Amino acid sequence: MHTHARVGCPRAEKPARDRADADSLRLVSRESTLKGQVDAPAKGARRALYLGVCLIAQATLILEILLTRVTSVIAWYHLAFFVIALAMLGMTAGAVAVFLWPTAFVRERVLQRMAQSALAFSLVAPLAVAWVMSGPLVPVVDFMSFMALLGYGGALALPFALVGVALTLALTRAGLPPGTAYGVDLLGAAGGCLVVIPLLDRLDAGTVVLVAGALASGGALCFAIAERLGGARSRGPKERGVGPLRCALALLVLLGFAAWNGGAAQPWLRPTWVKGVHENPAVFEHVSWNTHSRVTVSKTFAGPPALWAAGRTMPPELRMQPVTQRLILIDGAAGTAMAQLGDGPDPLAEHAYLGWDITAFAHRMRPEGAAAVIGVGGGRDVIEAARVGHAPVVGVELNRDIVALHTGSMKEFSGLTRLPEVELVADEARSFMTRDDRRYQVITMSLIDTWASTGAGAYSLSENGLYTREAWVTFMRRLDPSGIFTVSRWYKSDSPGETARMLALAMESLWELGAARPRDHLILLQHGSVATLLISPSAFTEADVDLMQREAVKMGVNMLVTPRKPARQLYLKELSQIESRAALWRYTSSQELDLTPPTDARPFFFNMLKPRTWLTDDHAIDQLDLAFLGNLRATQTLVYATLVSLALTMGALLGPLWARRRRLRGYPRGELLAACAYFALIGLGFMFVEIGLLSRLNVYIGHPTLALASVLGGIILFAGIGSLLSGRVPIERPRWGLWYPLIPASLAAAAFALQEPVMAATAGADSGVRVLVGLALLGPPALGMGLGFPLGLRLVGLRGGDARPDIGPWLWGINGAFGVCASGLALGTSMVWGVPATLGVGVGCYALLLLCTRALVIRSR
16 A cells, blocks of 8 residues: 555665755656646756746735735724735635536646636636725624625635635646645745735735736646646647646736836725715825825815813813814725924914823823824924923834825925924834933824735734833833923723723833832823823922922813822723732733733733633623723734634535545545644644744734734745745654654744743844844744655655545635634734743644644554
8 A cells, every 4th residue: 555655765774965846756756647737847847846936926925915915994993903814815725626626627728727726816816806805894783794795805806716726736736846845835825915015015916916916827827838848648628727828928918007107196005984874085195005004195175273181270262273284094994184383483273282282291290301102193293392492302113104194295284394393204103212321201102003915914903012011111211300291092981991901001101110019100181082191200299299289280180090190980090009910910811801010021012802702792702891992892803703714614624525435445444533632733733933023023023014024924935934944854764754844843932932032132133133032932843844744745745655546626715714723813812822822832832743744644654
């Protein structure tokens, strides 16, 4: 039964350094006639195949990241994960199709089918994205809205299914060495991660999907050329493939459409429904996309001042004062107003209304000295800081497109750059503050939450890194001893979850800084649905408290917590009276909502649901938090998405197994289970490690765009290099076959052990150094993880036999499907137990491979 499995054994005694592509190609060539593969291709055809694999992998990653952006604009960021999960299951469906219908992918037609599926992907992807952008997508509240979401994901799954066919054939039936083919696939995907950043920074989403389609057409062209160079067997007219000419024509057409769409004043391929509302592009003065947001600016209008929570005693003439302004929307929902700054002798005086907003209260207590604003937005906090007399005023804004509005196209309207005391910085606030050596009297952070997913992962808010103990300690160390760090969040009187967690975070941060009694350093004010917290490194003096009380009464805002006054609301009263750090953690972890202070190891400020309430009905969830925020419902969506992904995965994998059960009788049950478990574990392990690294290094590196490029791209890049090196691992030797899983497991464990001390030691370095450190930390485990798939295929291939069907496509499907499921499971693990637990699970998955390799190696003897 195992004679065929031994074709490579006579070369098993050669040194590992001599085992390269030539050996793999000879092995592939001898196995191909038994496994339905084409013969090992000639050198020219092989190069064309590798280039084609690289291009379609690049197009696939661009499309995947693009969909997180599109879904965050059309609907809400937490739906992006579900949609991507459904879409990526399409790749599993493509792999399963190759396994189920081998007659459609016979040896003579493998290259033809690769060209056809890649070309179909290039044409279907823009159509699928156009279809989903043409209609609304609403939150899941009942069965019909759930079915609408399934239809949305199903439309996007179609192009992924097509590219899944092409990649499955390339990796398992094109006659290529598995390690090299998989490595090229990963290198192409890493290139997609890098390319999508400048594409989205310069083009809109519709144009980018056309570019992705053009790349896939280029891949189809390469496959068609390989088919010709490979001396494809003669076929009749009905059997001819798509041909290089048709692929080249599709490439040119898609590039032409991309140029037309990108140059149009109103792109024809664009979202027409945003957050359930039909969008008219004619109302916008400006529209731009980048990797973590879509920014729109309305045309100029005059209206009452845009304030978060104006005090009760605000003069009516100020409250109704007509202000010339424009509305900036991020992803169609998170809004901020840009007021026009006139060019008169005292333009700031026209904006005195800003002083009545509760978010600006700190300026009443500290009206002089340097000030910093985290999140410039439309510029209102910057204007108020300059109006009261702060100099300099440093505005730090993550979104470069917003900074570009103030410094470029809307420079005259905004007027911020005309103020000599104002400095605008396009950077992530935490990393900027770590490097900045100035001291500030006031640092303001008002309602920083855009509800937008980052390109790095469709459930990771970029603002999470601003709401951790380590971040707040960094900000307070940039204050003068008497300075104030002020944060405003949403307030719900009967269930002040965000406010309570903000208070707990402030107390934990003050204890970290050495404060003996945090309550003496805290003032919490509230009006309407906004609560503003004032924190000082030094205890507030009696004069400070007297001034605060006079100004609070003058403004007409409520004093919830002060050094003199305990709160009336139960949560806030009990929290403010806690006297020790240990008691704080006991109390916050025992409440209905998770109020524990977020840390860099568990940086999910906005997600307060505990596992026992994950499946609570929607009405009860909305009672726990302000319903319009959707933060708690987002957690539920993640849970439902993971459960549905698991169910669909089981159906997609067990169904084909049952359908071909007779053909699989040649495989002993234990051997088949070991092979399935092996590829399931590497799918789980890879994603657990990837999500864990993304969550942790995103906070460390700071800017989400840099984190996306360096972490996601870096993982895939190093994994691709590991796959390319896998041909040098002598897996045919029993000792190597048994124990090689220790390589990825030990490399990952060592990197994770070094992670925290290395990041702590380099936290103050500039962004370039932090990127290099991040790559150095993720490189070794990623190299080890890249070995898993190609070595697994070789290990299973060595167990083959004449009567056994090729299960490579099905195993590829298992790997992809479990990877999709793992993305939701890994996020859930991080939210409940923290990022270290997620990384630990990933290491454990690779360690468990030892059981699978043991079963496979022992049965081969």
